Amino acid sequence: MIKIKGINGNLVFVFGPGTCAEYLAYLSQHLAQNSTLFYGSSVYFKGEGLKSLTHEEIASIQMLCLNNGLILNNNEPAKAASPKINPVREKKASTPGGQDMFIHRNIRSGQKVQAEGSLVIWGDVNESAEITAGGDIIVLGRLAGIAHAGCFGQKESIVFALNLTPSQIRIADKISRSSDEEQKKHTPEIAFLDGDDICISEYMARKNYKK
The missing domain is CATH 2.160.20.70 (Pectate Lyase C-like)
Known part of the structure; x- marks a missing residue:
């Protein structure tokens, strides 16, 4: 479904196979359970599951994150001790x-x-x-x-x-x-x-x- 990773104090949501409704339900539960931990963190989306979503569905997931105090991040966080790779623009x-x-x-x-x-x-x-x-x-x-x-x-x-x-x-x-x-x-x-x-x-x- 969705794997939530922490990299250098940032969050990365890796979307596996699923529907928008499943993603929203999963994130609603996990963001509520970890509201104190996640609040104010930046989040980056990646994964093959994003390709099956419409623009409106992606926007609804973005809005869920914003409503739970997360900050949208345009660039994938670099892992510690890894060479910096410029993102595809x-x-x-x-x-x-x-x-x-x-x-x-x-x-x-x-x-x-x-x-x-x-x-x-x-x-x-x-x-x-x-x-x-x-x-x-x-x-x-x-x-x-x-x-x-x-x-x-x-x-x-x-x-x-x-x-x-x-x-x-x-x-x-x-x-x-x-x-x-x-x-x-x-x-x-x-x-x-x-x-x-x-x-x-x-x-x-x-x-x-x-x-």
């Missing part, structure tokens, strides 16, 4: 709708990133940066730039961020600009199309946002 996985892109770094102001499929970023998207995806956009950090999901017309695409404060969101051919009130929020949120309108709401792991 960008990975692509083939899907029927194009290649998904996974980025483990911040997107600086002025940078542009485009993915044929969905785009997952472990980091922040700074102001004036632009990210575009044919599928979903998942930002496990702050999204402050411009995001365009479903750029090839996929209206069921979503935009998710742990801190959603974009200057502009596009889904398919619809555009929404953030207001000052939206900029003040600091909770995980998701943007999706409801008819012809882009709706932004607090993320709920069990809700199906695919229309």
